[in-house]
Amino acid sequence: MPDQPAAWVYTVARNAGVDRLRRESAAQRRLSTQARVLEAGTTERLDSASTADAPVAIAEYGQVGDEQLRLMLLCCHPALGREAQVALTLRLAGGLTTAEIAQAYVVPEATIAQRLVRAKRKIRAANIPLTIPADLSERAEVLTAVLGAIFNEGYLAHSAAAGTLTRADLADQAILLTATAADALPDEPELAGLLALELFHRSRDAARVDRDGALVRLQDQDRTLWDRSMIARGYAVLAHALSRRALGPWQVQALIAAEHTRERTDWERVVRYHDVLITMGPSTVAQLSRAIAVAEVDGPESALTDVDRITGLERYHLFHAARADLLERSGRAEEAALAWDRAAGLTANPAEAAYVALRRASAATAARRDLGPIPRPRDF
């Protein structure tokens, strides 16, 4: 393993595809011009506002030497909204065009253009400084969340129009940016935690959908299709992060994802990791995820009790899918069919929708024939 695991990943991932390379070089070209576009817009106003003072729009490099990282940190100013942070990061640090971002998020190009214009307007009007703060921790935290959101969007498209389950381009973009940031900021191990998480998820890409584009559950996946070298890289990056002894929610999520790459998942350990995760920040999604692990340890009835205690996820399709699955495994097929109904109404991704429809139909059949429980999903 080289000294800078993330840089190694960056190189390997960069060689992953011809298309990738094409975009990379384009990104390099755009990078410097975009930085100037953003700064020019700001300096202009500063100049007209006070000609006496020289504009301070030129960022200070400080401990951060990498241009791409510098741009990422600027785009992740906490005073900007999450959508603006994401759009700016992809545009300026990722080098994607407005059209490419719009395509990835399945929204009209004008929507992304508008977000960028509004963000730049706020940067100007509120005089958000284009400098890197001395204390990077808050900015790094925002950056980690932004990169995590970009990866999630790519890994599992929310939109029905996206068509396929994975939009590899966006996920790869997130991995590249996360690797760059994690390398440059070793004192922020949450970035490396996120990178490991991304690698573990991405390693299963080829196995997550079958030839017809249908979703394949984790336990049914052909493990020979998993990218073993990517998993190995995930472990190396995670080990590196954990050695900094500053545990955070992204590292814990990576630990959970790592557990799922093993031959046999230690579910008790998965439950314990979730306990740690929940103490770090109360999250109903983490509670749901914990309950799913509890089902493997204490059985579906016990998990169902936990799930029914969760409030606030009524609009989340996986909440109903998990409930439906647990009900089915508890032999309550009729209630399960109703829960699958609810999940179906909230599922936008076509691959997920097809899966939910399939499960709904089989639960309905089971309810009619009063058949026993049938297998369950785990990896949505």
Next chain:
Amino acid sequence: MKYLLILASDPSLPSPEPGDAGFEAYMAAWSEYTQALTAAGAHHSGEALQPAETATTVRHDAGATTVMDGPFAELKEHLGGYYLIDVDTLDDAIEWARRVPIGTGSVEVRPVFPTDEF
């Protein structure tokens, strides 16, 4: 550059009244904050406001006006006071907003339109 720090908090939360044990410490925190602003050359003005129950709103509708009891927005947090500060960037303004001894509440940071542009 001027920024308005708009202070808002939930009036149902207890705050020390004159005569309460913590009242002097509470007032001292505010006075220290104002002094720190002044010492940094960032203080422009600032006032504490009477409770929102004392507010009257004059609603304008294309020339027609209506006088109503209460603040203009019914929010959980009520406007309680403001500071107008003069600092270089939003980051400086955010730093001052972080230091407001509001206890539990919100401080909105709003850039003031630069008058020298008109």
